[in-house]
Each structure stands twice: as structure tokens, then as C-alpha cells.
Amino acid sequence: MKTLRLMGVGGVIAYRALFNWTTPGMFVGTLLVGPLFQLLFFAYLGRQLQVADDRFYIVGNAVLTASLACVFGGTMAVANERRYGTLGHVLLSPRSRTAIFWGRVIPYAGNGLLIAVVTLGVGAALLGLRIPFGALPGLVLAMAAGSLACGFFGLTLGALGLRFRDVWVVSNVSVALLLLLTGVNVPASGLPGWMVTVGHYLPITHAASAARQLAAGDGLTAAAPALGQELLVGAGYAVAAVALLKIFEGESRRRASLDAL
Amino acid sequence: MGSDYAIEAEDLRRTYKARTGWLKPKRTEVEAVRGVTFTVGRGELFGLLGPNGAGKTTTIKLLNTLLIPTSGSARVCGFDVESQTREVRRRIGYVFGGDRGLYDRLSALDNLRYFAELYGVAPRDQKRRIAELLDLVGLAGREGERVEGYSRGMRQRLHIARGLLHSPDVLFLDEPSIGVDPVAARELRRTVADLAATGTTVLLTTHYMAEADELCDRIAVIADGRIQALGTPAELRHRADGRRVVEVEAYGVPESAVDALRGLPGVRETAVEARGALQLLTVHSDAHVDVQGDVLRELAGIRLGRVDSREPTLEDAYVAIVSAA
Amino acid sequence: MSLLRVLAVGTLMHVKQLSRSPFEMAIALVVPIVQATLAVYLFRSGGEQHRLLEAAVGAGVMGIWSSVLFGSGGAIQSQRWLGTLEMIMLAPRRPVLVILPITIATGLTGIYALLATLIWGRFLYGIRLDFAHPVAFVVAAVVCVVALGMFGLLLAATFVLMRNANALANTLEYPVWLVSGMLVPITVLPSWTGPIAAVLPTTWGARALREATSGGPVWPSVGVCLGISVLCLALGGLALTYVERRARAAATLALA
Numbered sequence: 001m002k003t004l005r006l007m008g009v010g011g012v013i014a015y016r017a018l019f020n021w022t023t024p025g026m027f028v029g030t031l032l033v034g035p036l037f038q039l040l041f042f043a044y045l046g047r048q049l050q051v052a053d054d055r056f057y058i059v060g061n062a063v064l065t066a067s068l069a070c071v072f073g074g075t076m077a078v079a080n081e082r083r084y085g086t087l088g089h090v091l092l093s094p095r096s097r098t099a100i101f102w103g104r105v106i107p108y109a110g111n112g113l114l115i116a117v118v119t120l121g122v123g124a125a126l127l128g129l130r131i132p133f134g135a136l137p138g139l140v141l142a143m144a145a146g147s148l149a150c151g152f153f154g155l156t157l158g159a160l161g162l163r164f165r166d167v168w169v170v171s172n173v174s175v176a177l178l179l180l181l182t183g184v185n186v187p188a189s190g191l192p193g194w195m196v197t198v199g200h201y202l203p204i205t206h207a208a209s210a211a212r213q214l215a216a217g218d219g220l221t222a223a224a225p226a227l228g229q230e231l232l233v234g235a236g237y238a239v240a241a242v243a244l245l246k247i248f249e250g251e252s253r254r255r256a257s258l259d260a261l
Numbered sequence: 262m263g264s265d266y267a268i269e270a271e272d273l274r275r276t277y278k279a280r281t282g283w284l285k286p287k288r289t290e291v292e293a294v295r296g297v298t299f300t301v302g303r304g305e306l307f308g309l310l311g312p313n314g315a316g317k318t319t320t321i322k323l324l325n326t327l328l329i330p331t332s333g334s335a336r337v338c339g340f341d342v343e344s345q346t347r348e349v350r351r352r353i354g355y356v357f358g359g360d361r362g363l364y365d366r367l368s369a370l371d372n373l374r375y376f377a378e379l380y381g382v383a384p385r386d387q388k389r390r391i392a393e394l395l396d397l398v399g400l401a402g403r404e405g406e407r408v409e410g411y412s413r414g415m416r417q418r419l420h421i422a423r424g425l426l427h428s429p430d431v432l433f434l435d436e437p438s439i440g441v442d443p444v445a446a447r448e449l450r451r452t453v454a455d456l457a458a459t460g461t462t463v464l465l466t467t468h469y470m471a472e473a474d475e476l477c478d479r480i481a482v483i484a485d486g487r488i489q490a491l492g493t494p495a496e497l498r499h500r501a502d503g504r505r506v507v508e509v510e511a512y513g514v515p516e517s518a519v520d521a522l523r524g525l526p527g528v529r530e531t532a533v534e535a536r537g538a539l540q541l542l543t544v545h546s547d548a549h550v551d552v553q554g555d556v557l558r559e560l561a562g563i564r565l566g567r568v569d570s571r572e573p574t575l576e577d578a579y580v581a582i583v584s585a586a
Numbered sequence: 587m588s589l590l591r592v593l594a595v596g597t598l599m600h601v602k603q604l605s606r607s608p609f610e611m612a613i614a615l616v617v618p619i620v621q622a623t624l625a626v627y628l629f630r631s632g633g634e635q636h637r638l639l640e641a642a643v644g645a646g647v648m649g650i651w652s653s654v655l656f657g658s659g660g661a662i663q664s665q666r667w668l669g670t671l672e673m674i675m676l677a678p679r680r681p682v683l684v685i686l687p688i689t690i691a692t693g694l695t696g697i698y699a700l701l702a703t704l705i706w707g708r709f710l711y712g713i714r715l716d717f718a719h720p721v722a723f724v725v726a727a728v729v730c731v732v733a734l735g736m737f738g739l740l741l742a743a744t745f746v747l748m749r750n751a752n753a754l755a756n757t758l759e760y761p762v763w764l765v766s767g768m769l770v771p772i773t774v775l776p777s778w779t780g781p782i783a784a785v786l787p788t789t790w791g792a793r794a795l796r797e798a799t800s801g802g803p804v805w806p807s808v809g810v811c812l813g814i815s816v817l818c819l820a821l822g823g824l825a826l827t828y829v830e831r832r833a834r835a836a837a838t839l840a841l842a
Binding site for chain 3: 364
Binding site: 028030033037038040041044045046047048049050051052145166167168172173176177179182185186187189191219 | 609612613616620623624626629631752756759761770774775776789
């Protein structure tokens, strides 16, 4: 219970302290309007090139939009801690680091979910896509799974930030790579095999395909395997992030490079 | 030119407005400079001395066109700082302390080339001028290195070289020796003195007494946004005439003991300065009253270090002026 | 003459300063290549294999826009963070002469994106660089970069007045790609976007480069692109004068 509280309350406080985008203008502009334009861009590109239908683009990109908040959020959760010189103090805490850092992911994932839901709603309304009412709970579930997986993915990138100076390069490039490799914008059949394979180990890929099945009215049972895979990917990153944090923490204590920027 | 003064400031005032919070925006106003008037003659080395937050930097920025006065006016070389900015800027140099304000990934040479171009140094003079200045500030030979690898002192010297590129008539130096090691600070003072000797008007802000005492023809002590005293170092020292100073090193002096000292007959001012675990008590008294005995009596039971009774210095005058503000 | 010198030296120095940032370079080179890869597979999936060179050029132009949007939009803010804003505004020059080199530099560093996508396309995907009008392509690329630099000045001057300029910049990347038809002209867009596209210099710059790549009149597009940009420069110059005055009044030149 105490650990849960540490994860919840600690996570929210860290979110407010470390997330750079919490002013209303920044939030609306970067996290709501920006992703919506991204969706429109690919949807119109898809229409123009006749690659796939609107549902493919709208649903896929809506799920993907969660990645922006989650990847950057996860990176900020660790990297800004270092920038503000507070990382040492956090690591000095006797509490479980695993709980501390996992807790940080939750607000970002919630944020990502909110963005994905808004983007899907507005995008579908603007482009005239009908989504069966009964599919909505399942869709939210798929988006939540994608957001959570993405949050842990972001935390992994943030952990890498302890080791590498230019962690923002990594997160910027990762966000771009997700556009390509998750099969959200190019159908898997159009991508080379190795890219599809890499995509399987990335967040969003499975959540997007589950969401597409749901939006097509296939029902939760049909989408369940993909949903499960997404959660598995997320769990993988959750473990990887904590492992990396442990390794780098030990390493930086030995080399005294913890707060050296 | 039509003006005998390099700098004329008349009742300068500057208010900062700030807005904080977005849910319930709060507006706050801070009066940083509250009516500053002075003149600096051509070729004079003039010091603005005061504690942090006294309004020194604001005053400099009002004079060098970076800020518009809330009210009052100022002229540099006879040109109005608010409306004739380009005329003013052609004639001034500005150097501030600290290590920001340079292009880190460029070499010193590139930094100087860029600013020489911006500040309107004639192309045919640039090479010679830059070489001269690199020599002057002792960076010759290192000019090809990127600034990101420079020490704080080197950056500071590069700042100075930049401020002098266009041979300004008036040089504004804002805390130039902040964070510079003592040896470099001494060289810096020599450079500034040389500049003044060759006819450049210098306005220097500092909170280092010795620096102001050694360099300045005249000093204005500024505190609380107002000029509290203005004169030559010797004149300011006279402010402490008729006083005697007792200095006591002590450990753990309670507030009540300091208040008691203040009440002693003949005592004019007291000041406490924390230096780590140690506190330095300074007691100003009338020169003809020997208060040392009384002071020690009041401090009985407190662990004491060195005790000293001496003639007042410029620093004591400064303390007297600032604490009276 | 002296004006040109100020602009040239300023641009060179800012290009140097930007090009030596590992962060800027990594973003400028890697992200456009990812975008170009995406474009290639999109084009292939859409049965447009013969237009892959257009995809590479288009992704490069997208990169130029990103560079100008973030670089110029944040030009004044980043100078403020460096602590150099006060020093450059103290120059006895018109503000436009001080800021324009910075925004043109962001356009020039955007060229890295175009070069990267072309080289990547050539070597990884064997895209043959047979431009319909090679000379016109080079001219159009240079004009496009300078023109976007001028447009960048307008962005720099107006963004600095906004409290949420970063948010605005983050918002404007995709819609300009979309409306200007950088990757492909989008004929299926709603008709009301037409006038917006017509006044954006990005539309004409992208169009000129596409015409030089796969055939078309090129020069009219180059001319319109330049004309609009000069107008932006004039507006940006006026705005900057106002901005400078306001900054001196509000004490926002230095980092608070």
C-alpha cells in the first residue's frame, strides 16, 4: 500500500516538476493540436497515394499520438532530474527505485491515453469516420495498453540518458522511428521484413493493430491476442528500464559521473 | 559634440513589472532604480558601488540603451539613450561579468570577427584591431580554440576584447571581476586603468571595495535604487571621519547581544557578517569614545576570537553609508 | 556592400555555431532520413515507384522547413539563453541585419537534410539522381533556403511576442508539410486550404524543387517564392523594430 502511494503520489509530483509541457498553451499546442495535424497529414497522404483507407490511418495514428507524451515524458522523468541536479537526492532515497521510477510512468501514460482519445475523436469527426459505439471501451483499452507500453519505452530511453549526454537526440529519433516501424503509416505488407520484425518489439505496433480490429467491429476477442502482445512489450520495457537504471546507477557511483552533465 | 559630459543621468527611474502564475495571474512591481542623478566627465573612471540588488546593473542597462527608463532621462556623449540609440551604441562598449554571452562553439577569433562586423569596425581595420585586442587581453595564440574549452577568466577577457572592438568612447563594465581569480582580477584592473589613462570613459559597477578604491576617480554608492553618497574615494572615506572601528570575531552571538551593543554610549552602528561558523562583529563608534571595553563586557560568556580596534577604511565608510540607507 | 558583408559574415558564423552542435546535426540528419524512408515505402505501397526521387527531395524539403520553423521560430529565445541577445542587440545596426543572418543560417543548415536524403536515397535505394533540370535544381534549392530564411525572420519576430511560441512551433510542422504539398501535392485537401497554400513561400519553394526534379517551368515558382519571402522580410523587419523597443521597455532582452 505504501509502495502504491509512493508510485502514485510521487509520480504525480514528479510529473509536475519534471514535465516541461504542463502550461495550458504548451499542452494544447504540442500534445493535442500537433498530433491531430500529424494524423491529418498521414490520412491525406494515404488518400492521395491510395495506400490504405481512412480507418487505417485515423485509428493507427490516434494510437501512435500517445507516443509523443510518453516517450518525451519518460525521457524527461529521468533526464530533467539530472538537469536540475536532483538525481543524486532521488537515488539517495531509501525507497525502492523500481517503485519510484515506475510510478513516474503512470501520469505520462494517462496523459498519452487522453491525447490518443481526443485525437481519435476529433480526427474521426473531421474526416467522417464512423466507429461502432460498442467498440469504444475496447478502443480505450487498446490505447491504454499502447500508452503504458510507450511510457515504459520512454523510461528506458530516459535511463539511457544517464549514460549518454544527448538523450534528446535518442528520443527525437525514436519518435520518428515509431512513425515508420510501427506500421501505423505504411501497412506491414509494404515494409521490408526486418522493419516489421523490429516493429514487433516496439510499443504501439500491436496496440494499433488491435485498435484497427476493434474499430472494424471485430470485437474484443479478436483483438485480445494483439492487446496481450502490446502488454508484453510494455512489461519488457518496464523491466529493461529498471535494469538499466540499476546498472547505470552503480556505474556512475563508481565513476562519480552522476551529476556531471 | 556639444556636451562636456560622457554620461548624464537625470532622475532615472525604472520599475519592473512581472506576472506570475497563469491561473490567477499576480502582478508585481519592483522599483529597481528610484531617481538616480549623476554625471560622468569625459575620460573619467566612475564607479557604481553597492550591494547585490541595489540597482547597479539596471542603471548600467538604462545608460547603454538595453532598457528604457520608466521616467527620467539620460544622455551618453550628448545623445539621448532612449531615442538616439544607434548614435549611443556606436560610442559605447558593454562588458558584463560571468561566462555567458559568447558563442561557445565558435573560436575566440570567430566571436571577435562576428562582433567586429556587427559593431561596425571597418573591414580593413578588423584584422589589426582584433590582433591588438587579443594581445591586450592575453589571448593571442589561443584565439583559434573554441570558447567552450575556455576557463572562466579567459572568457571574461574575451568579453573585454569584444567590448573594445570598436574603440568605444564610453565603456560600461558590469561586475567584470565576478568569479575571476585574484591574479586575473589584478590584470583586469590594470587593463581598465590603462584604458582610462588613454581617454576612454569607464563606468564600472562592482561590489569589491578594493577594486573601486584602486581604480575609480569618483564613486557613487548606490543602495535601494538610490545614490546614497557620491565623491572621490578620499571624500567617501571622510564619511567615516571621527569614527573608530572595533572588530570582534565571535562564535554564536545572539541577536539580543548585538542589540545591546547598539545601545552602548558612543556606538553609531553595528554590523554582523557571517563567515562560516564565525561571525564578524563590526562596531563603529565616535573616535573619542573607547568602546572596546564596553563591547567585550556585553559579549561576556561568548566564545571570542581576534579583537581589533582600528582607523576606519573606505570599506567602513561604505558600510556606514549602506547601512544608513 | 557593407550591408552584404554584415549579412554574409553573420550567416557564416551562425551556420558554424549551429553545425557544430551534435544535437542539431543529429536531428537534422537522422530525422529527415527516417521521414524519407517512410516516404519511399509509402510511394511504393501506392504504386508510385517511379517517383522515388521526388520522395527523397520532398523529405529533404520537409527537413528544411523543420530546421527553419524550430531554428528561426526560437532564434531570439535561443540567443537569450546563450546570453548573446543583449550583445547583438547592442550593435549600432537595424535589428533586421542582426537577426536575418541567424534565420538564413537555419535555412542553410536545413540543406543538410536535403543532402542527407539525396545521398541516402542514392546509396540505399539506388534512386538515380537524374534531375530534369539539374542547374535549375541547385538554383531553386539556394533560393528556397534563402527565401525560407526570410520567412523565418517573420517567424522569429512574431513568435517572440507570444508566450507559447514553442507550442506554436510544435504545432506548425505537419500542417505546413501538408498544405504546401512538400512530399506530394495533395489534391484531395479541402478547397479552403488553397489560398493558405498560395501565400506560403514553402508551397512555391517545394513546387520549384519538384519541377526541377521531374520537369516543369521552375522559374515562375522560384520567382513567386522569392517575392513572397521578400514581403515576409519587410514585415518581419517592421515587427522586429517593434519587438526591440518593446523588449527594452519590458526588460526581456536578458534571461530573467
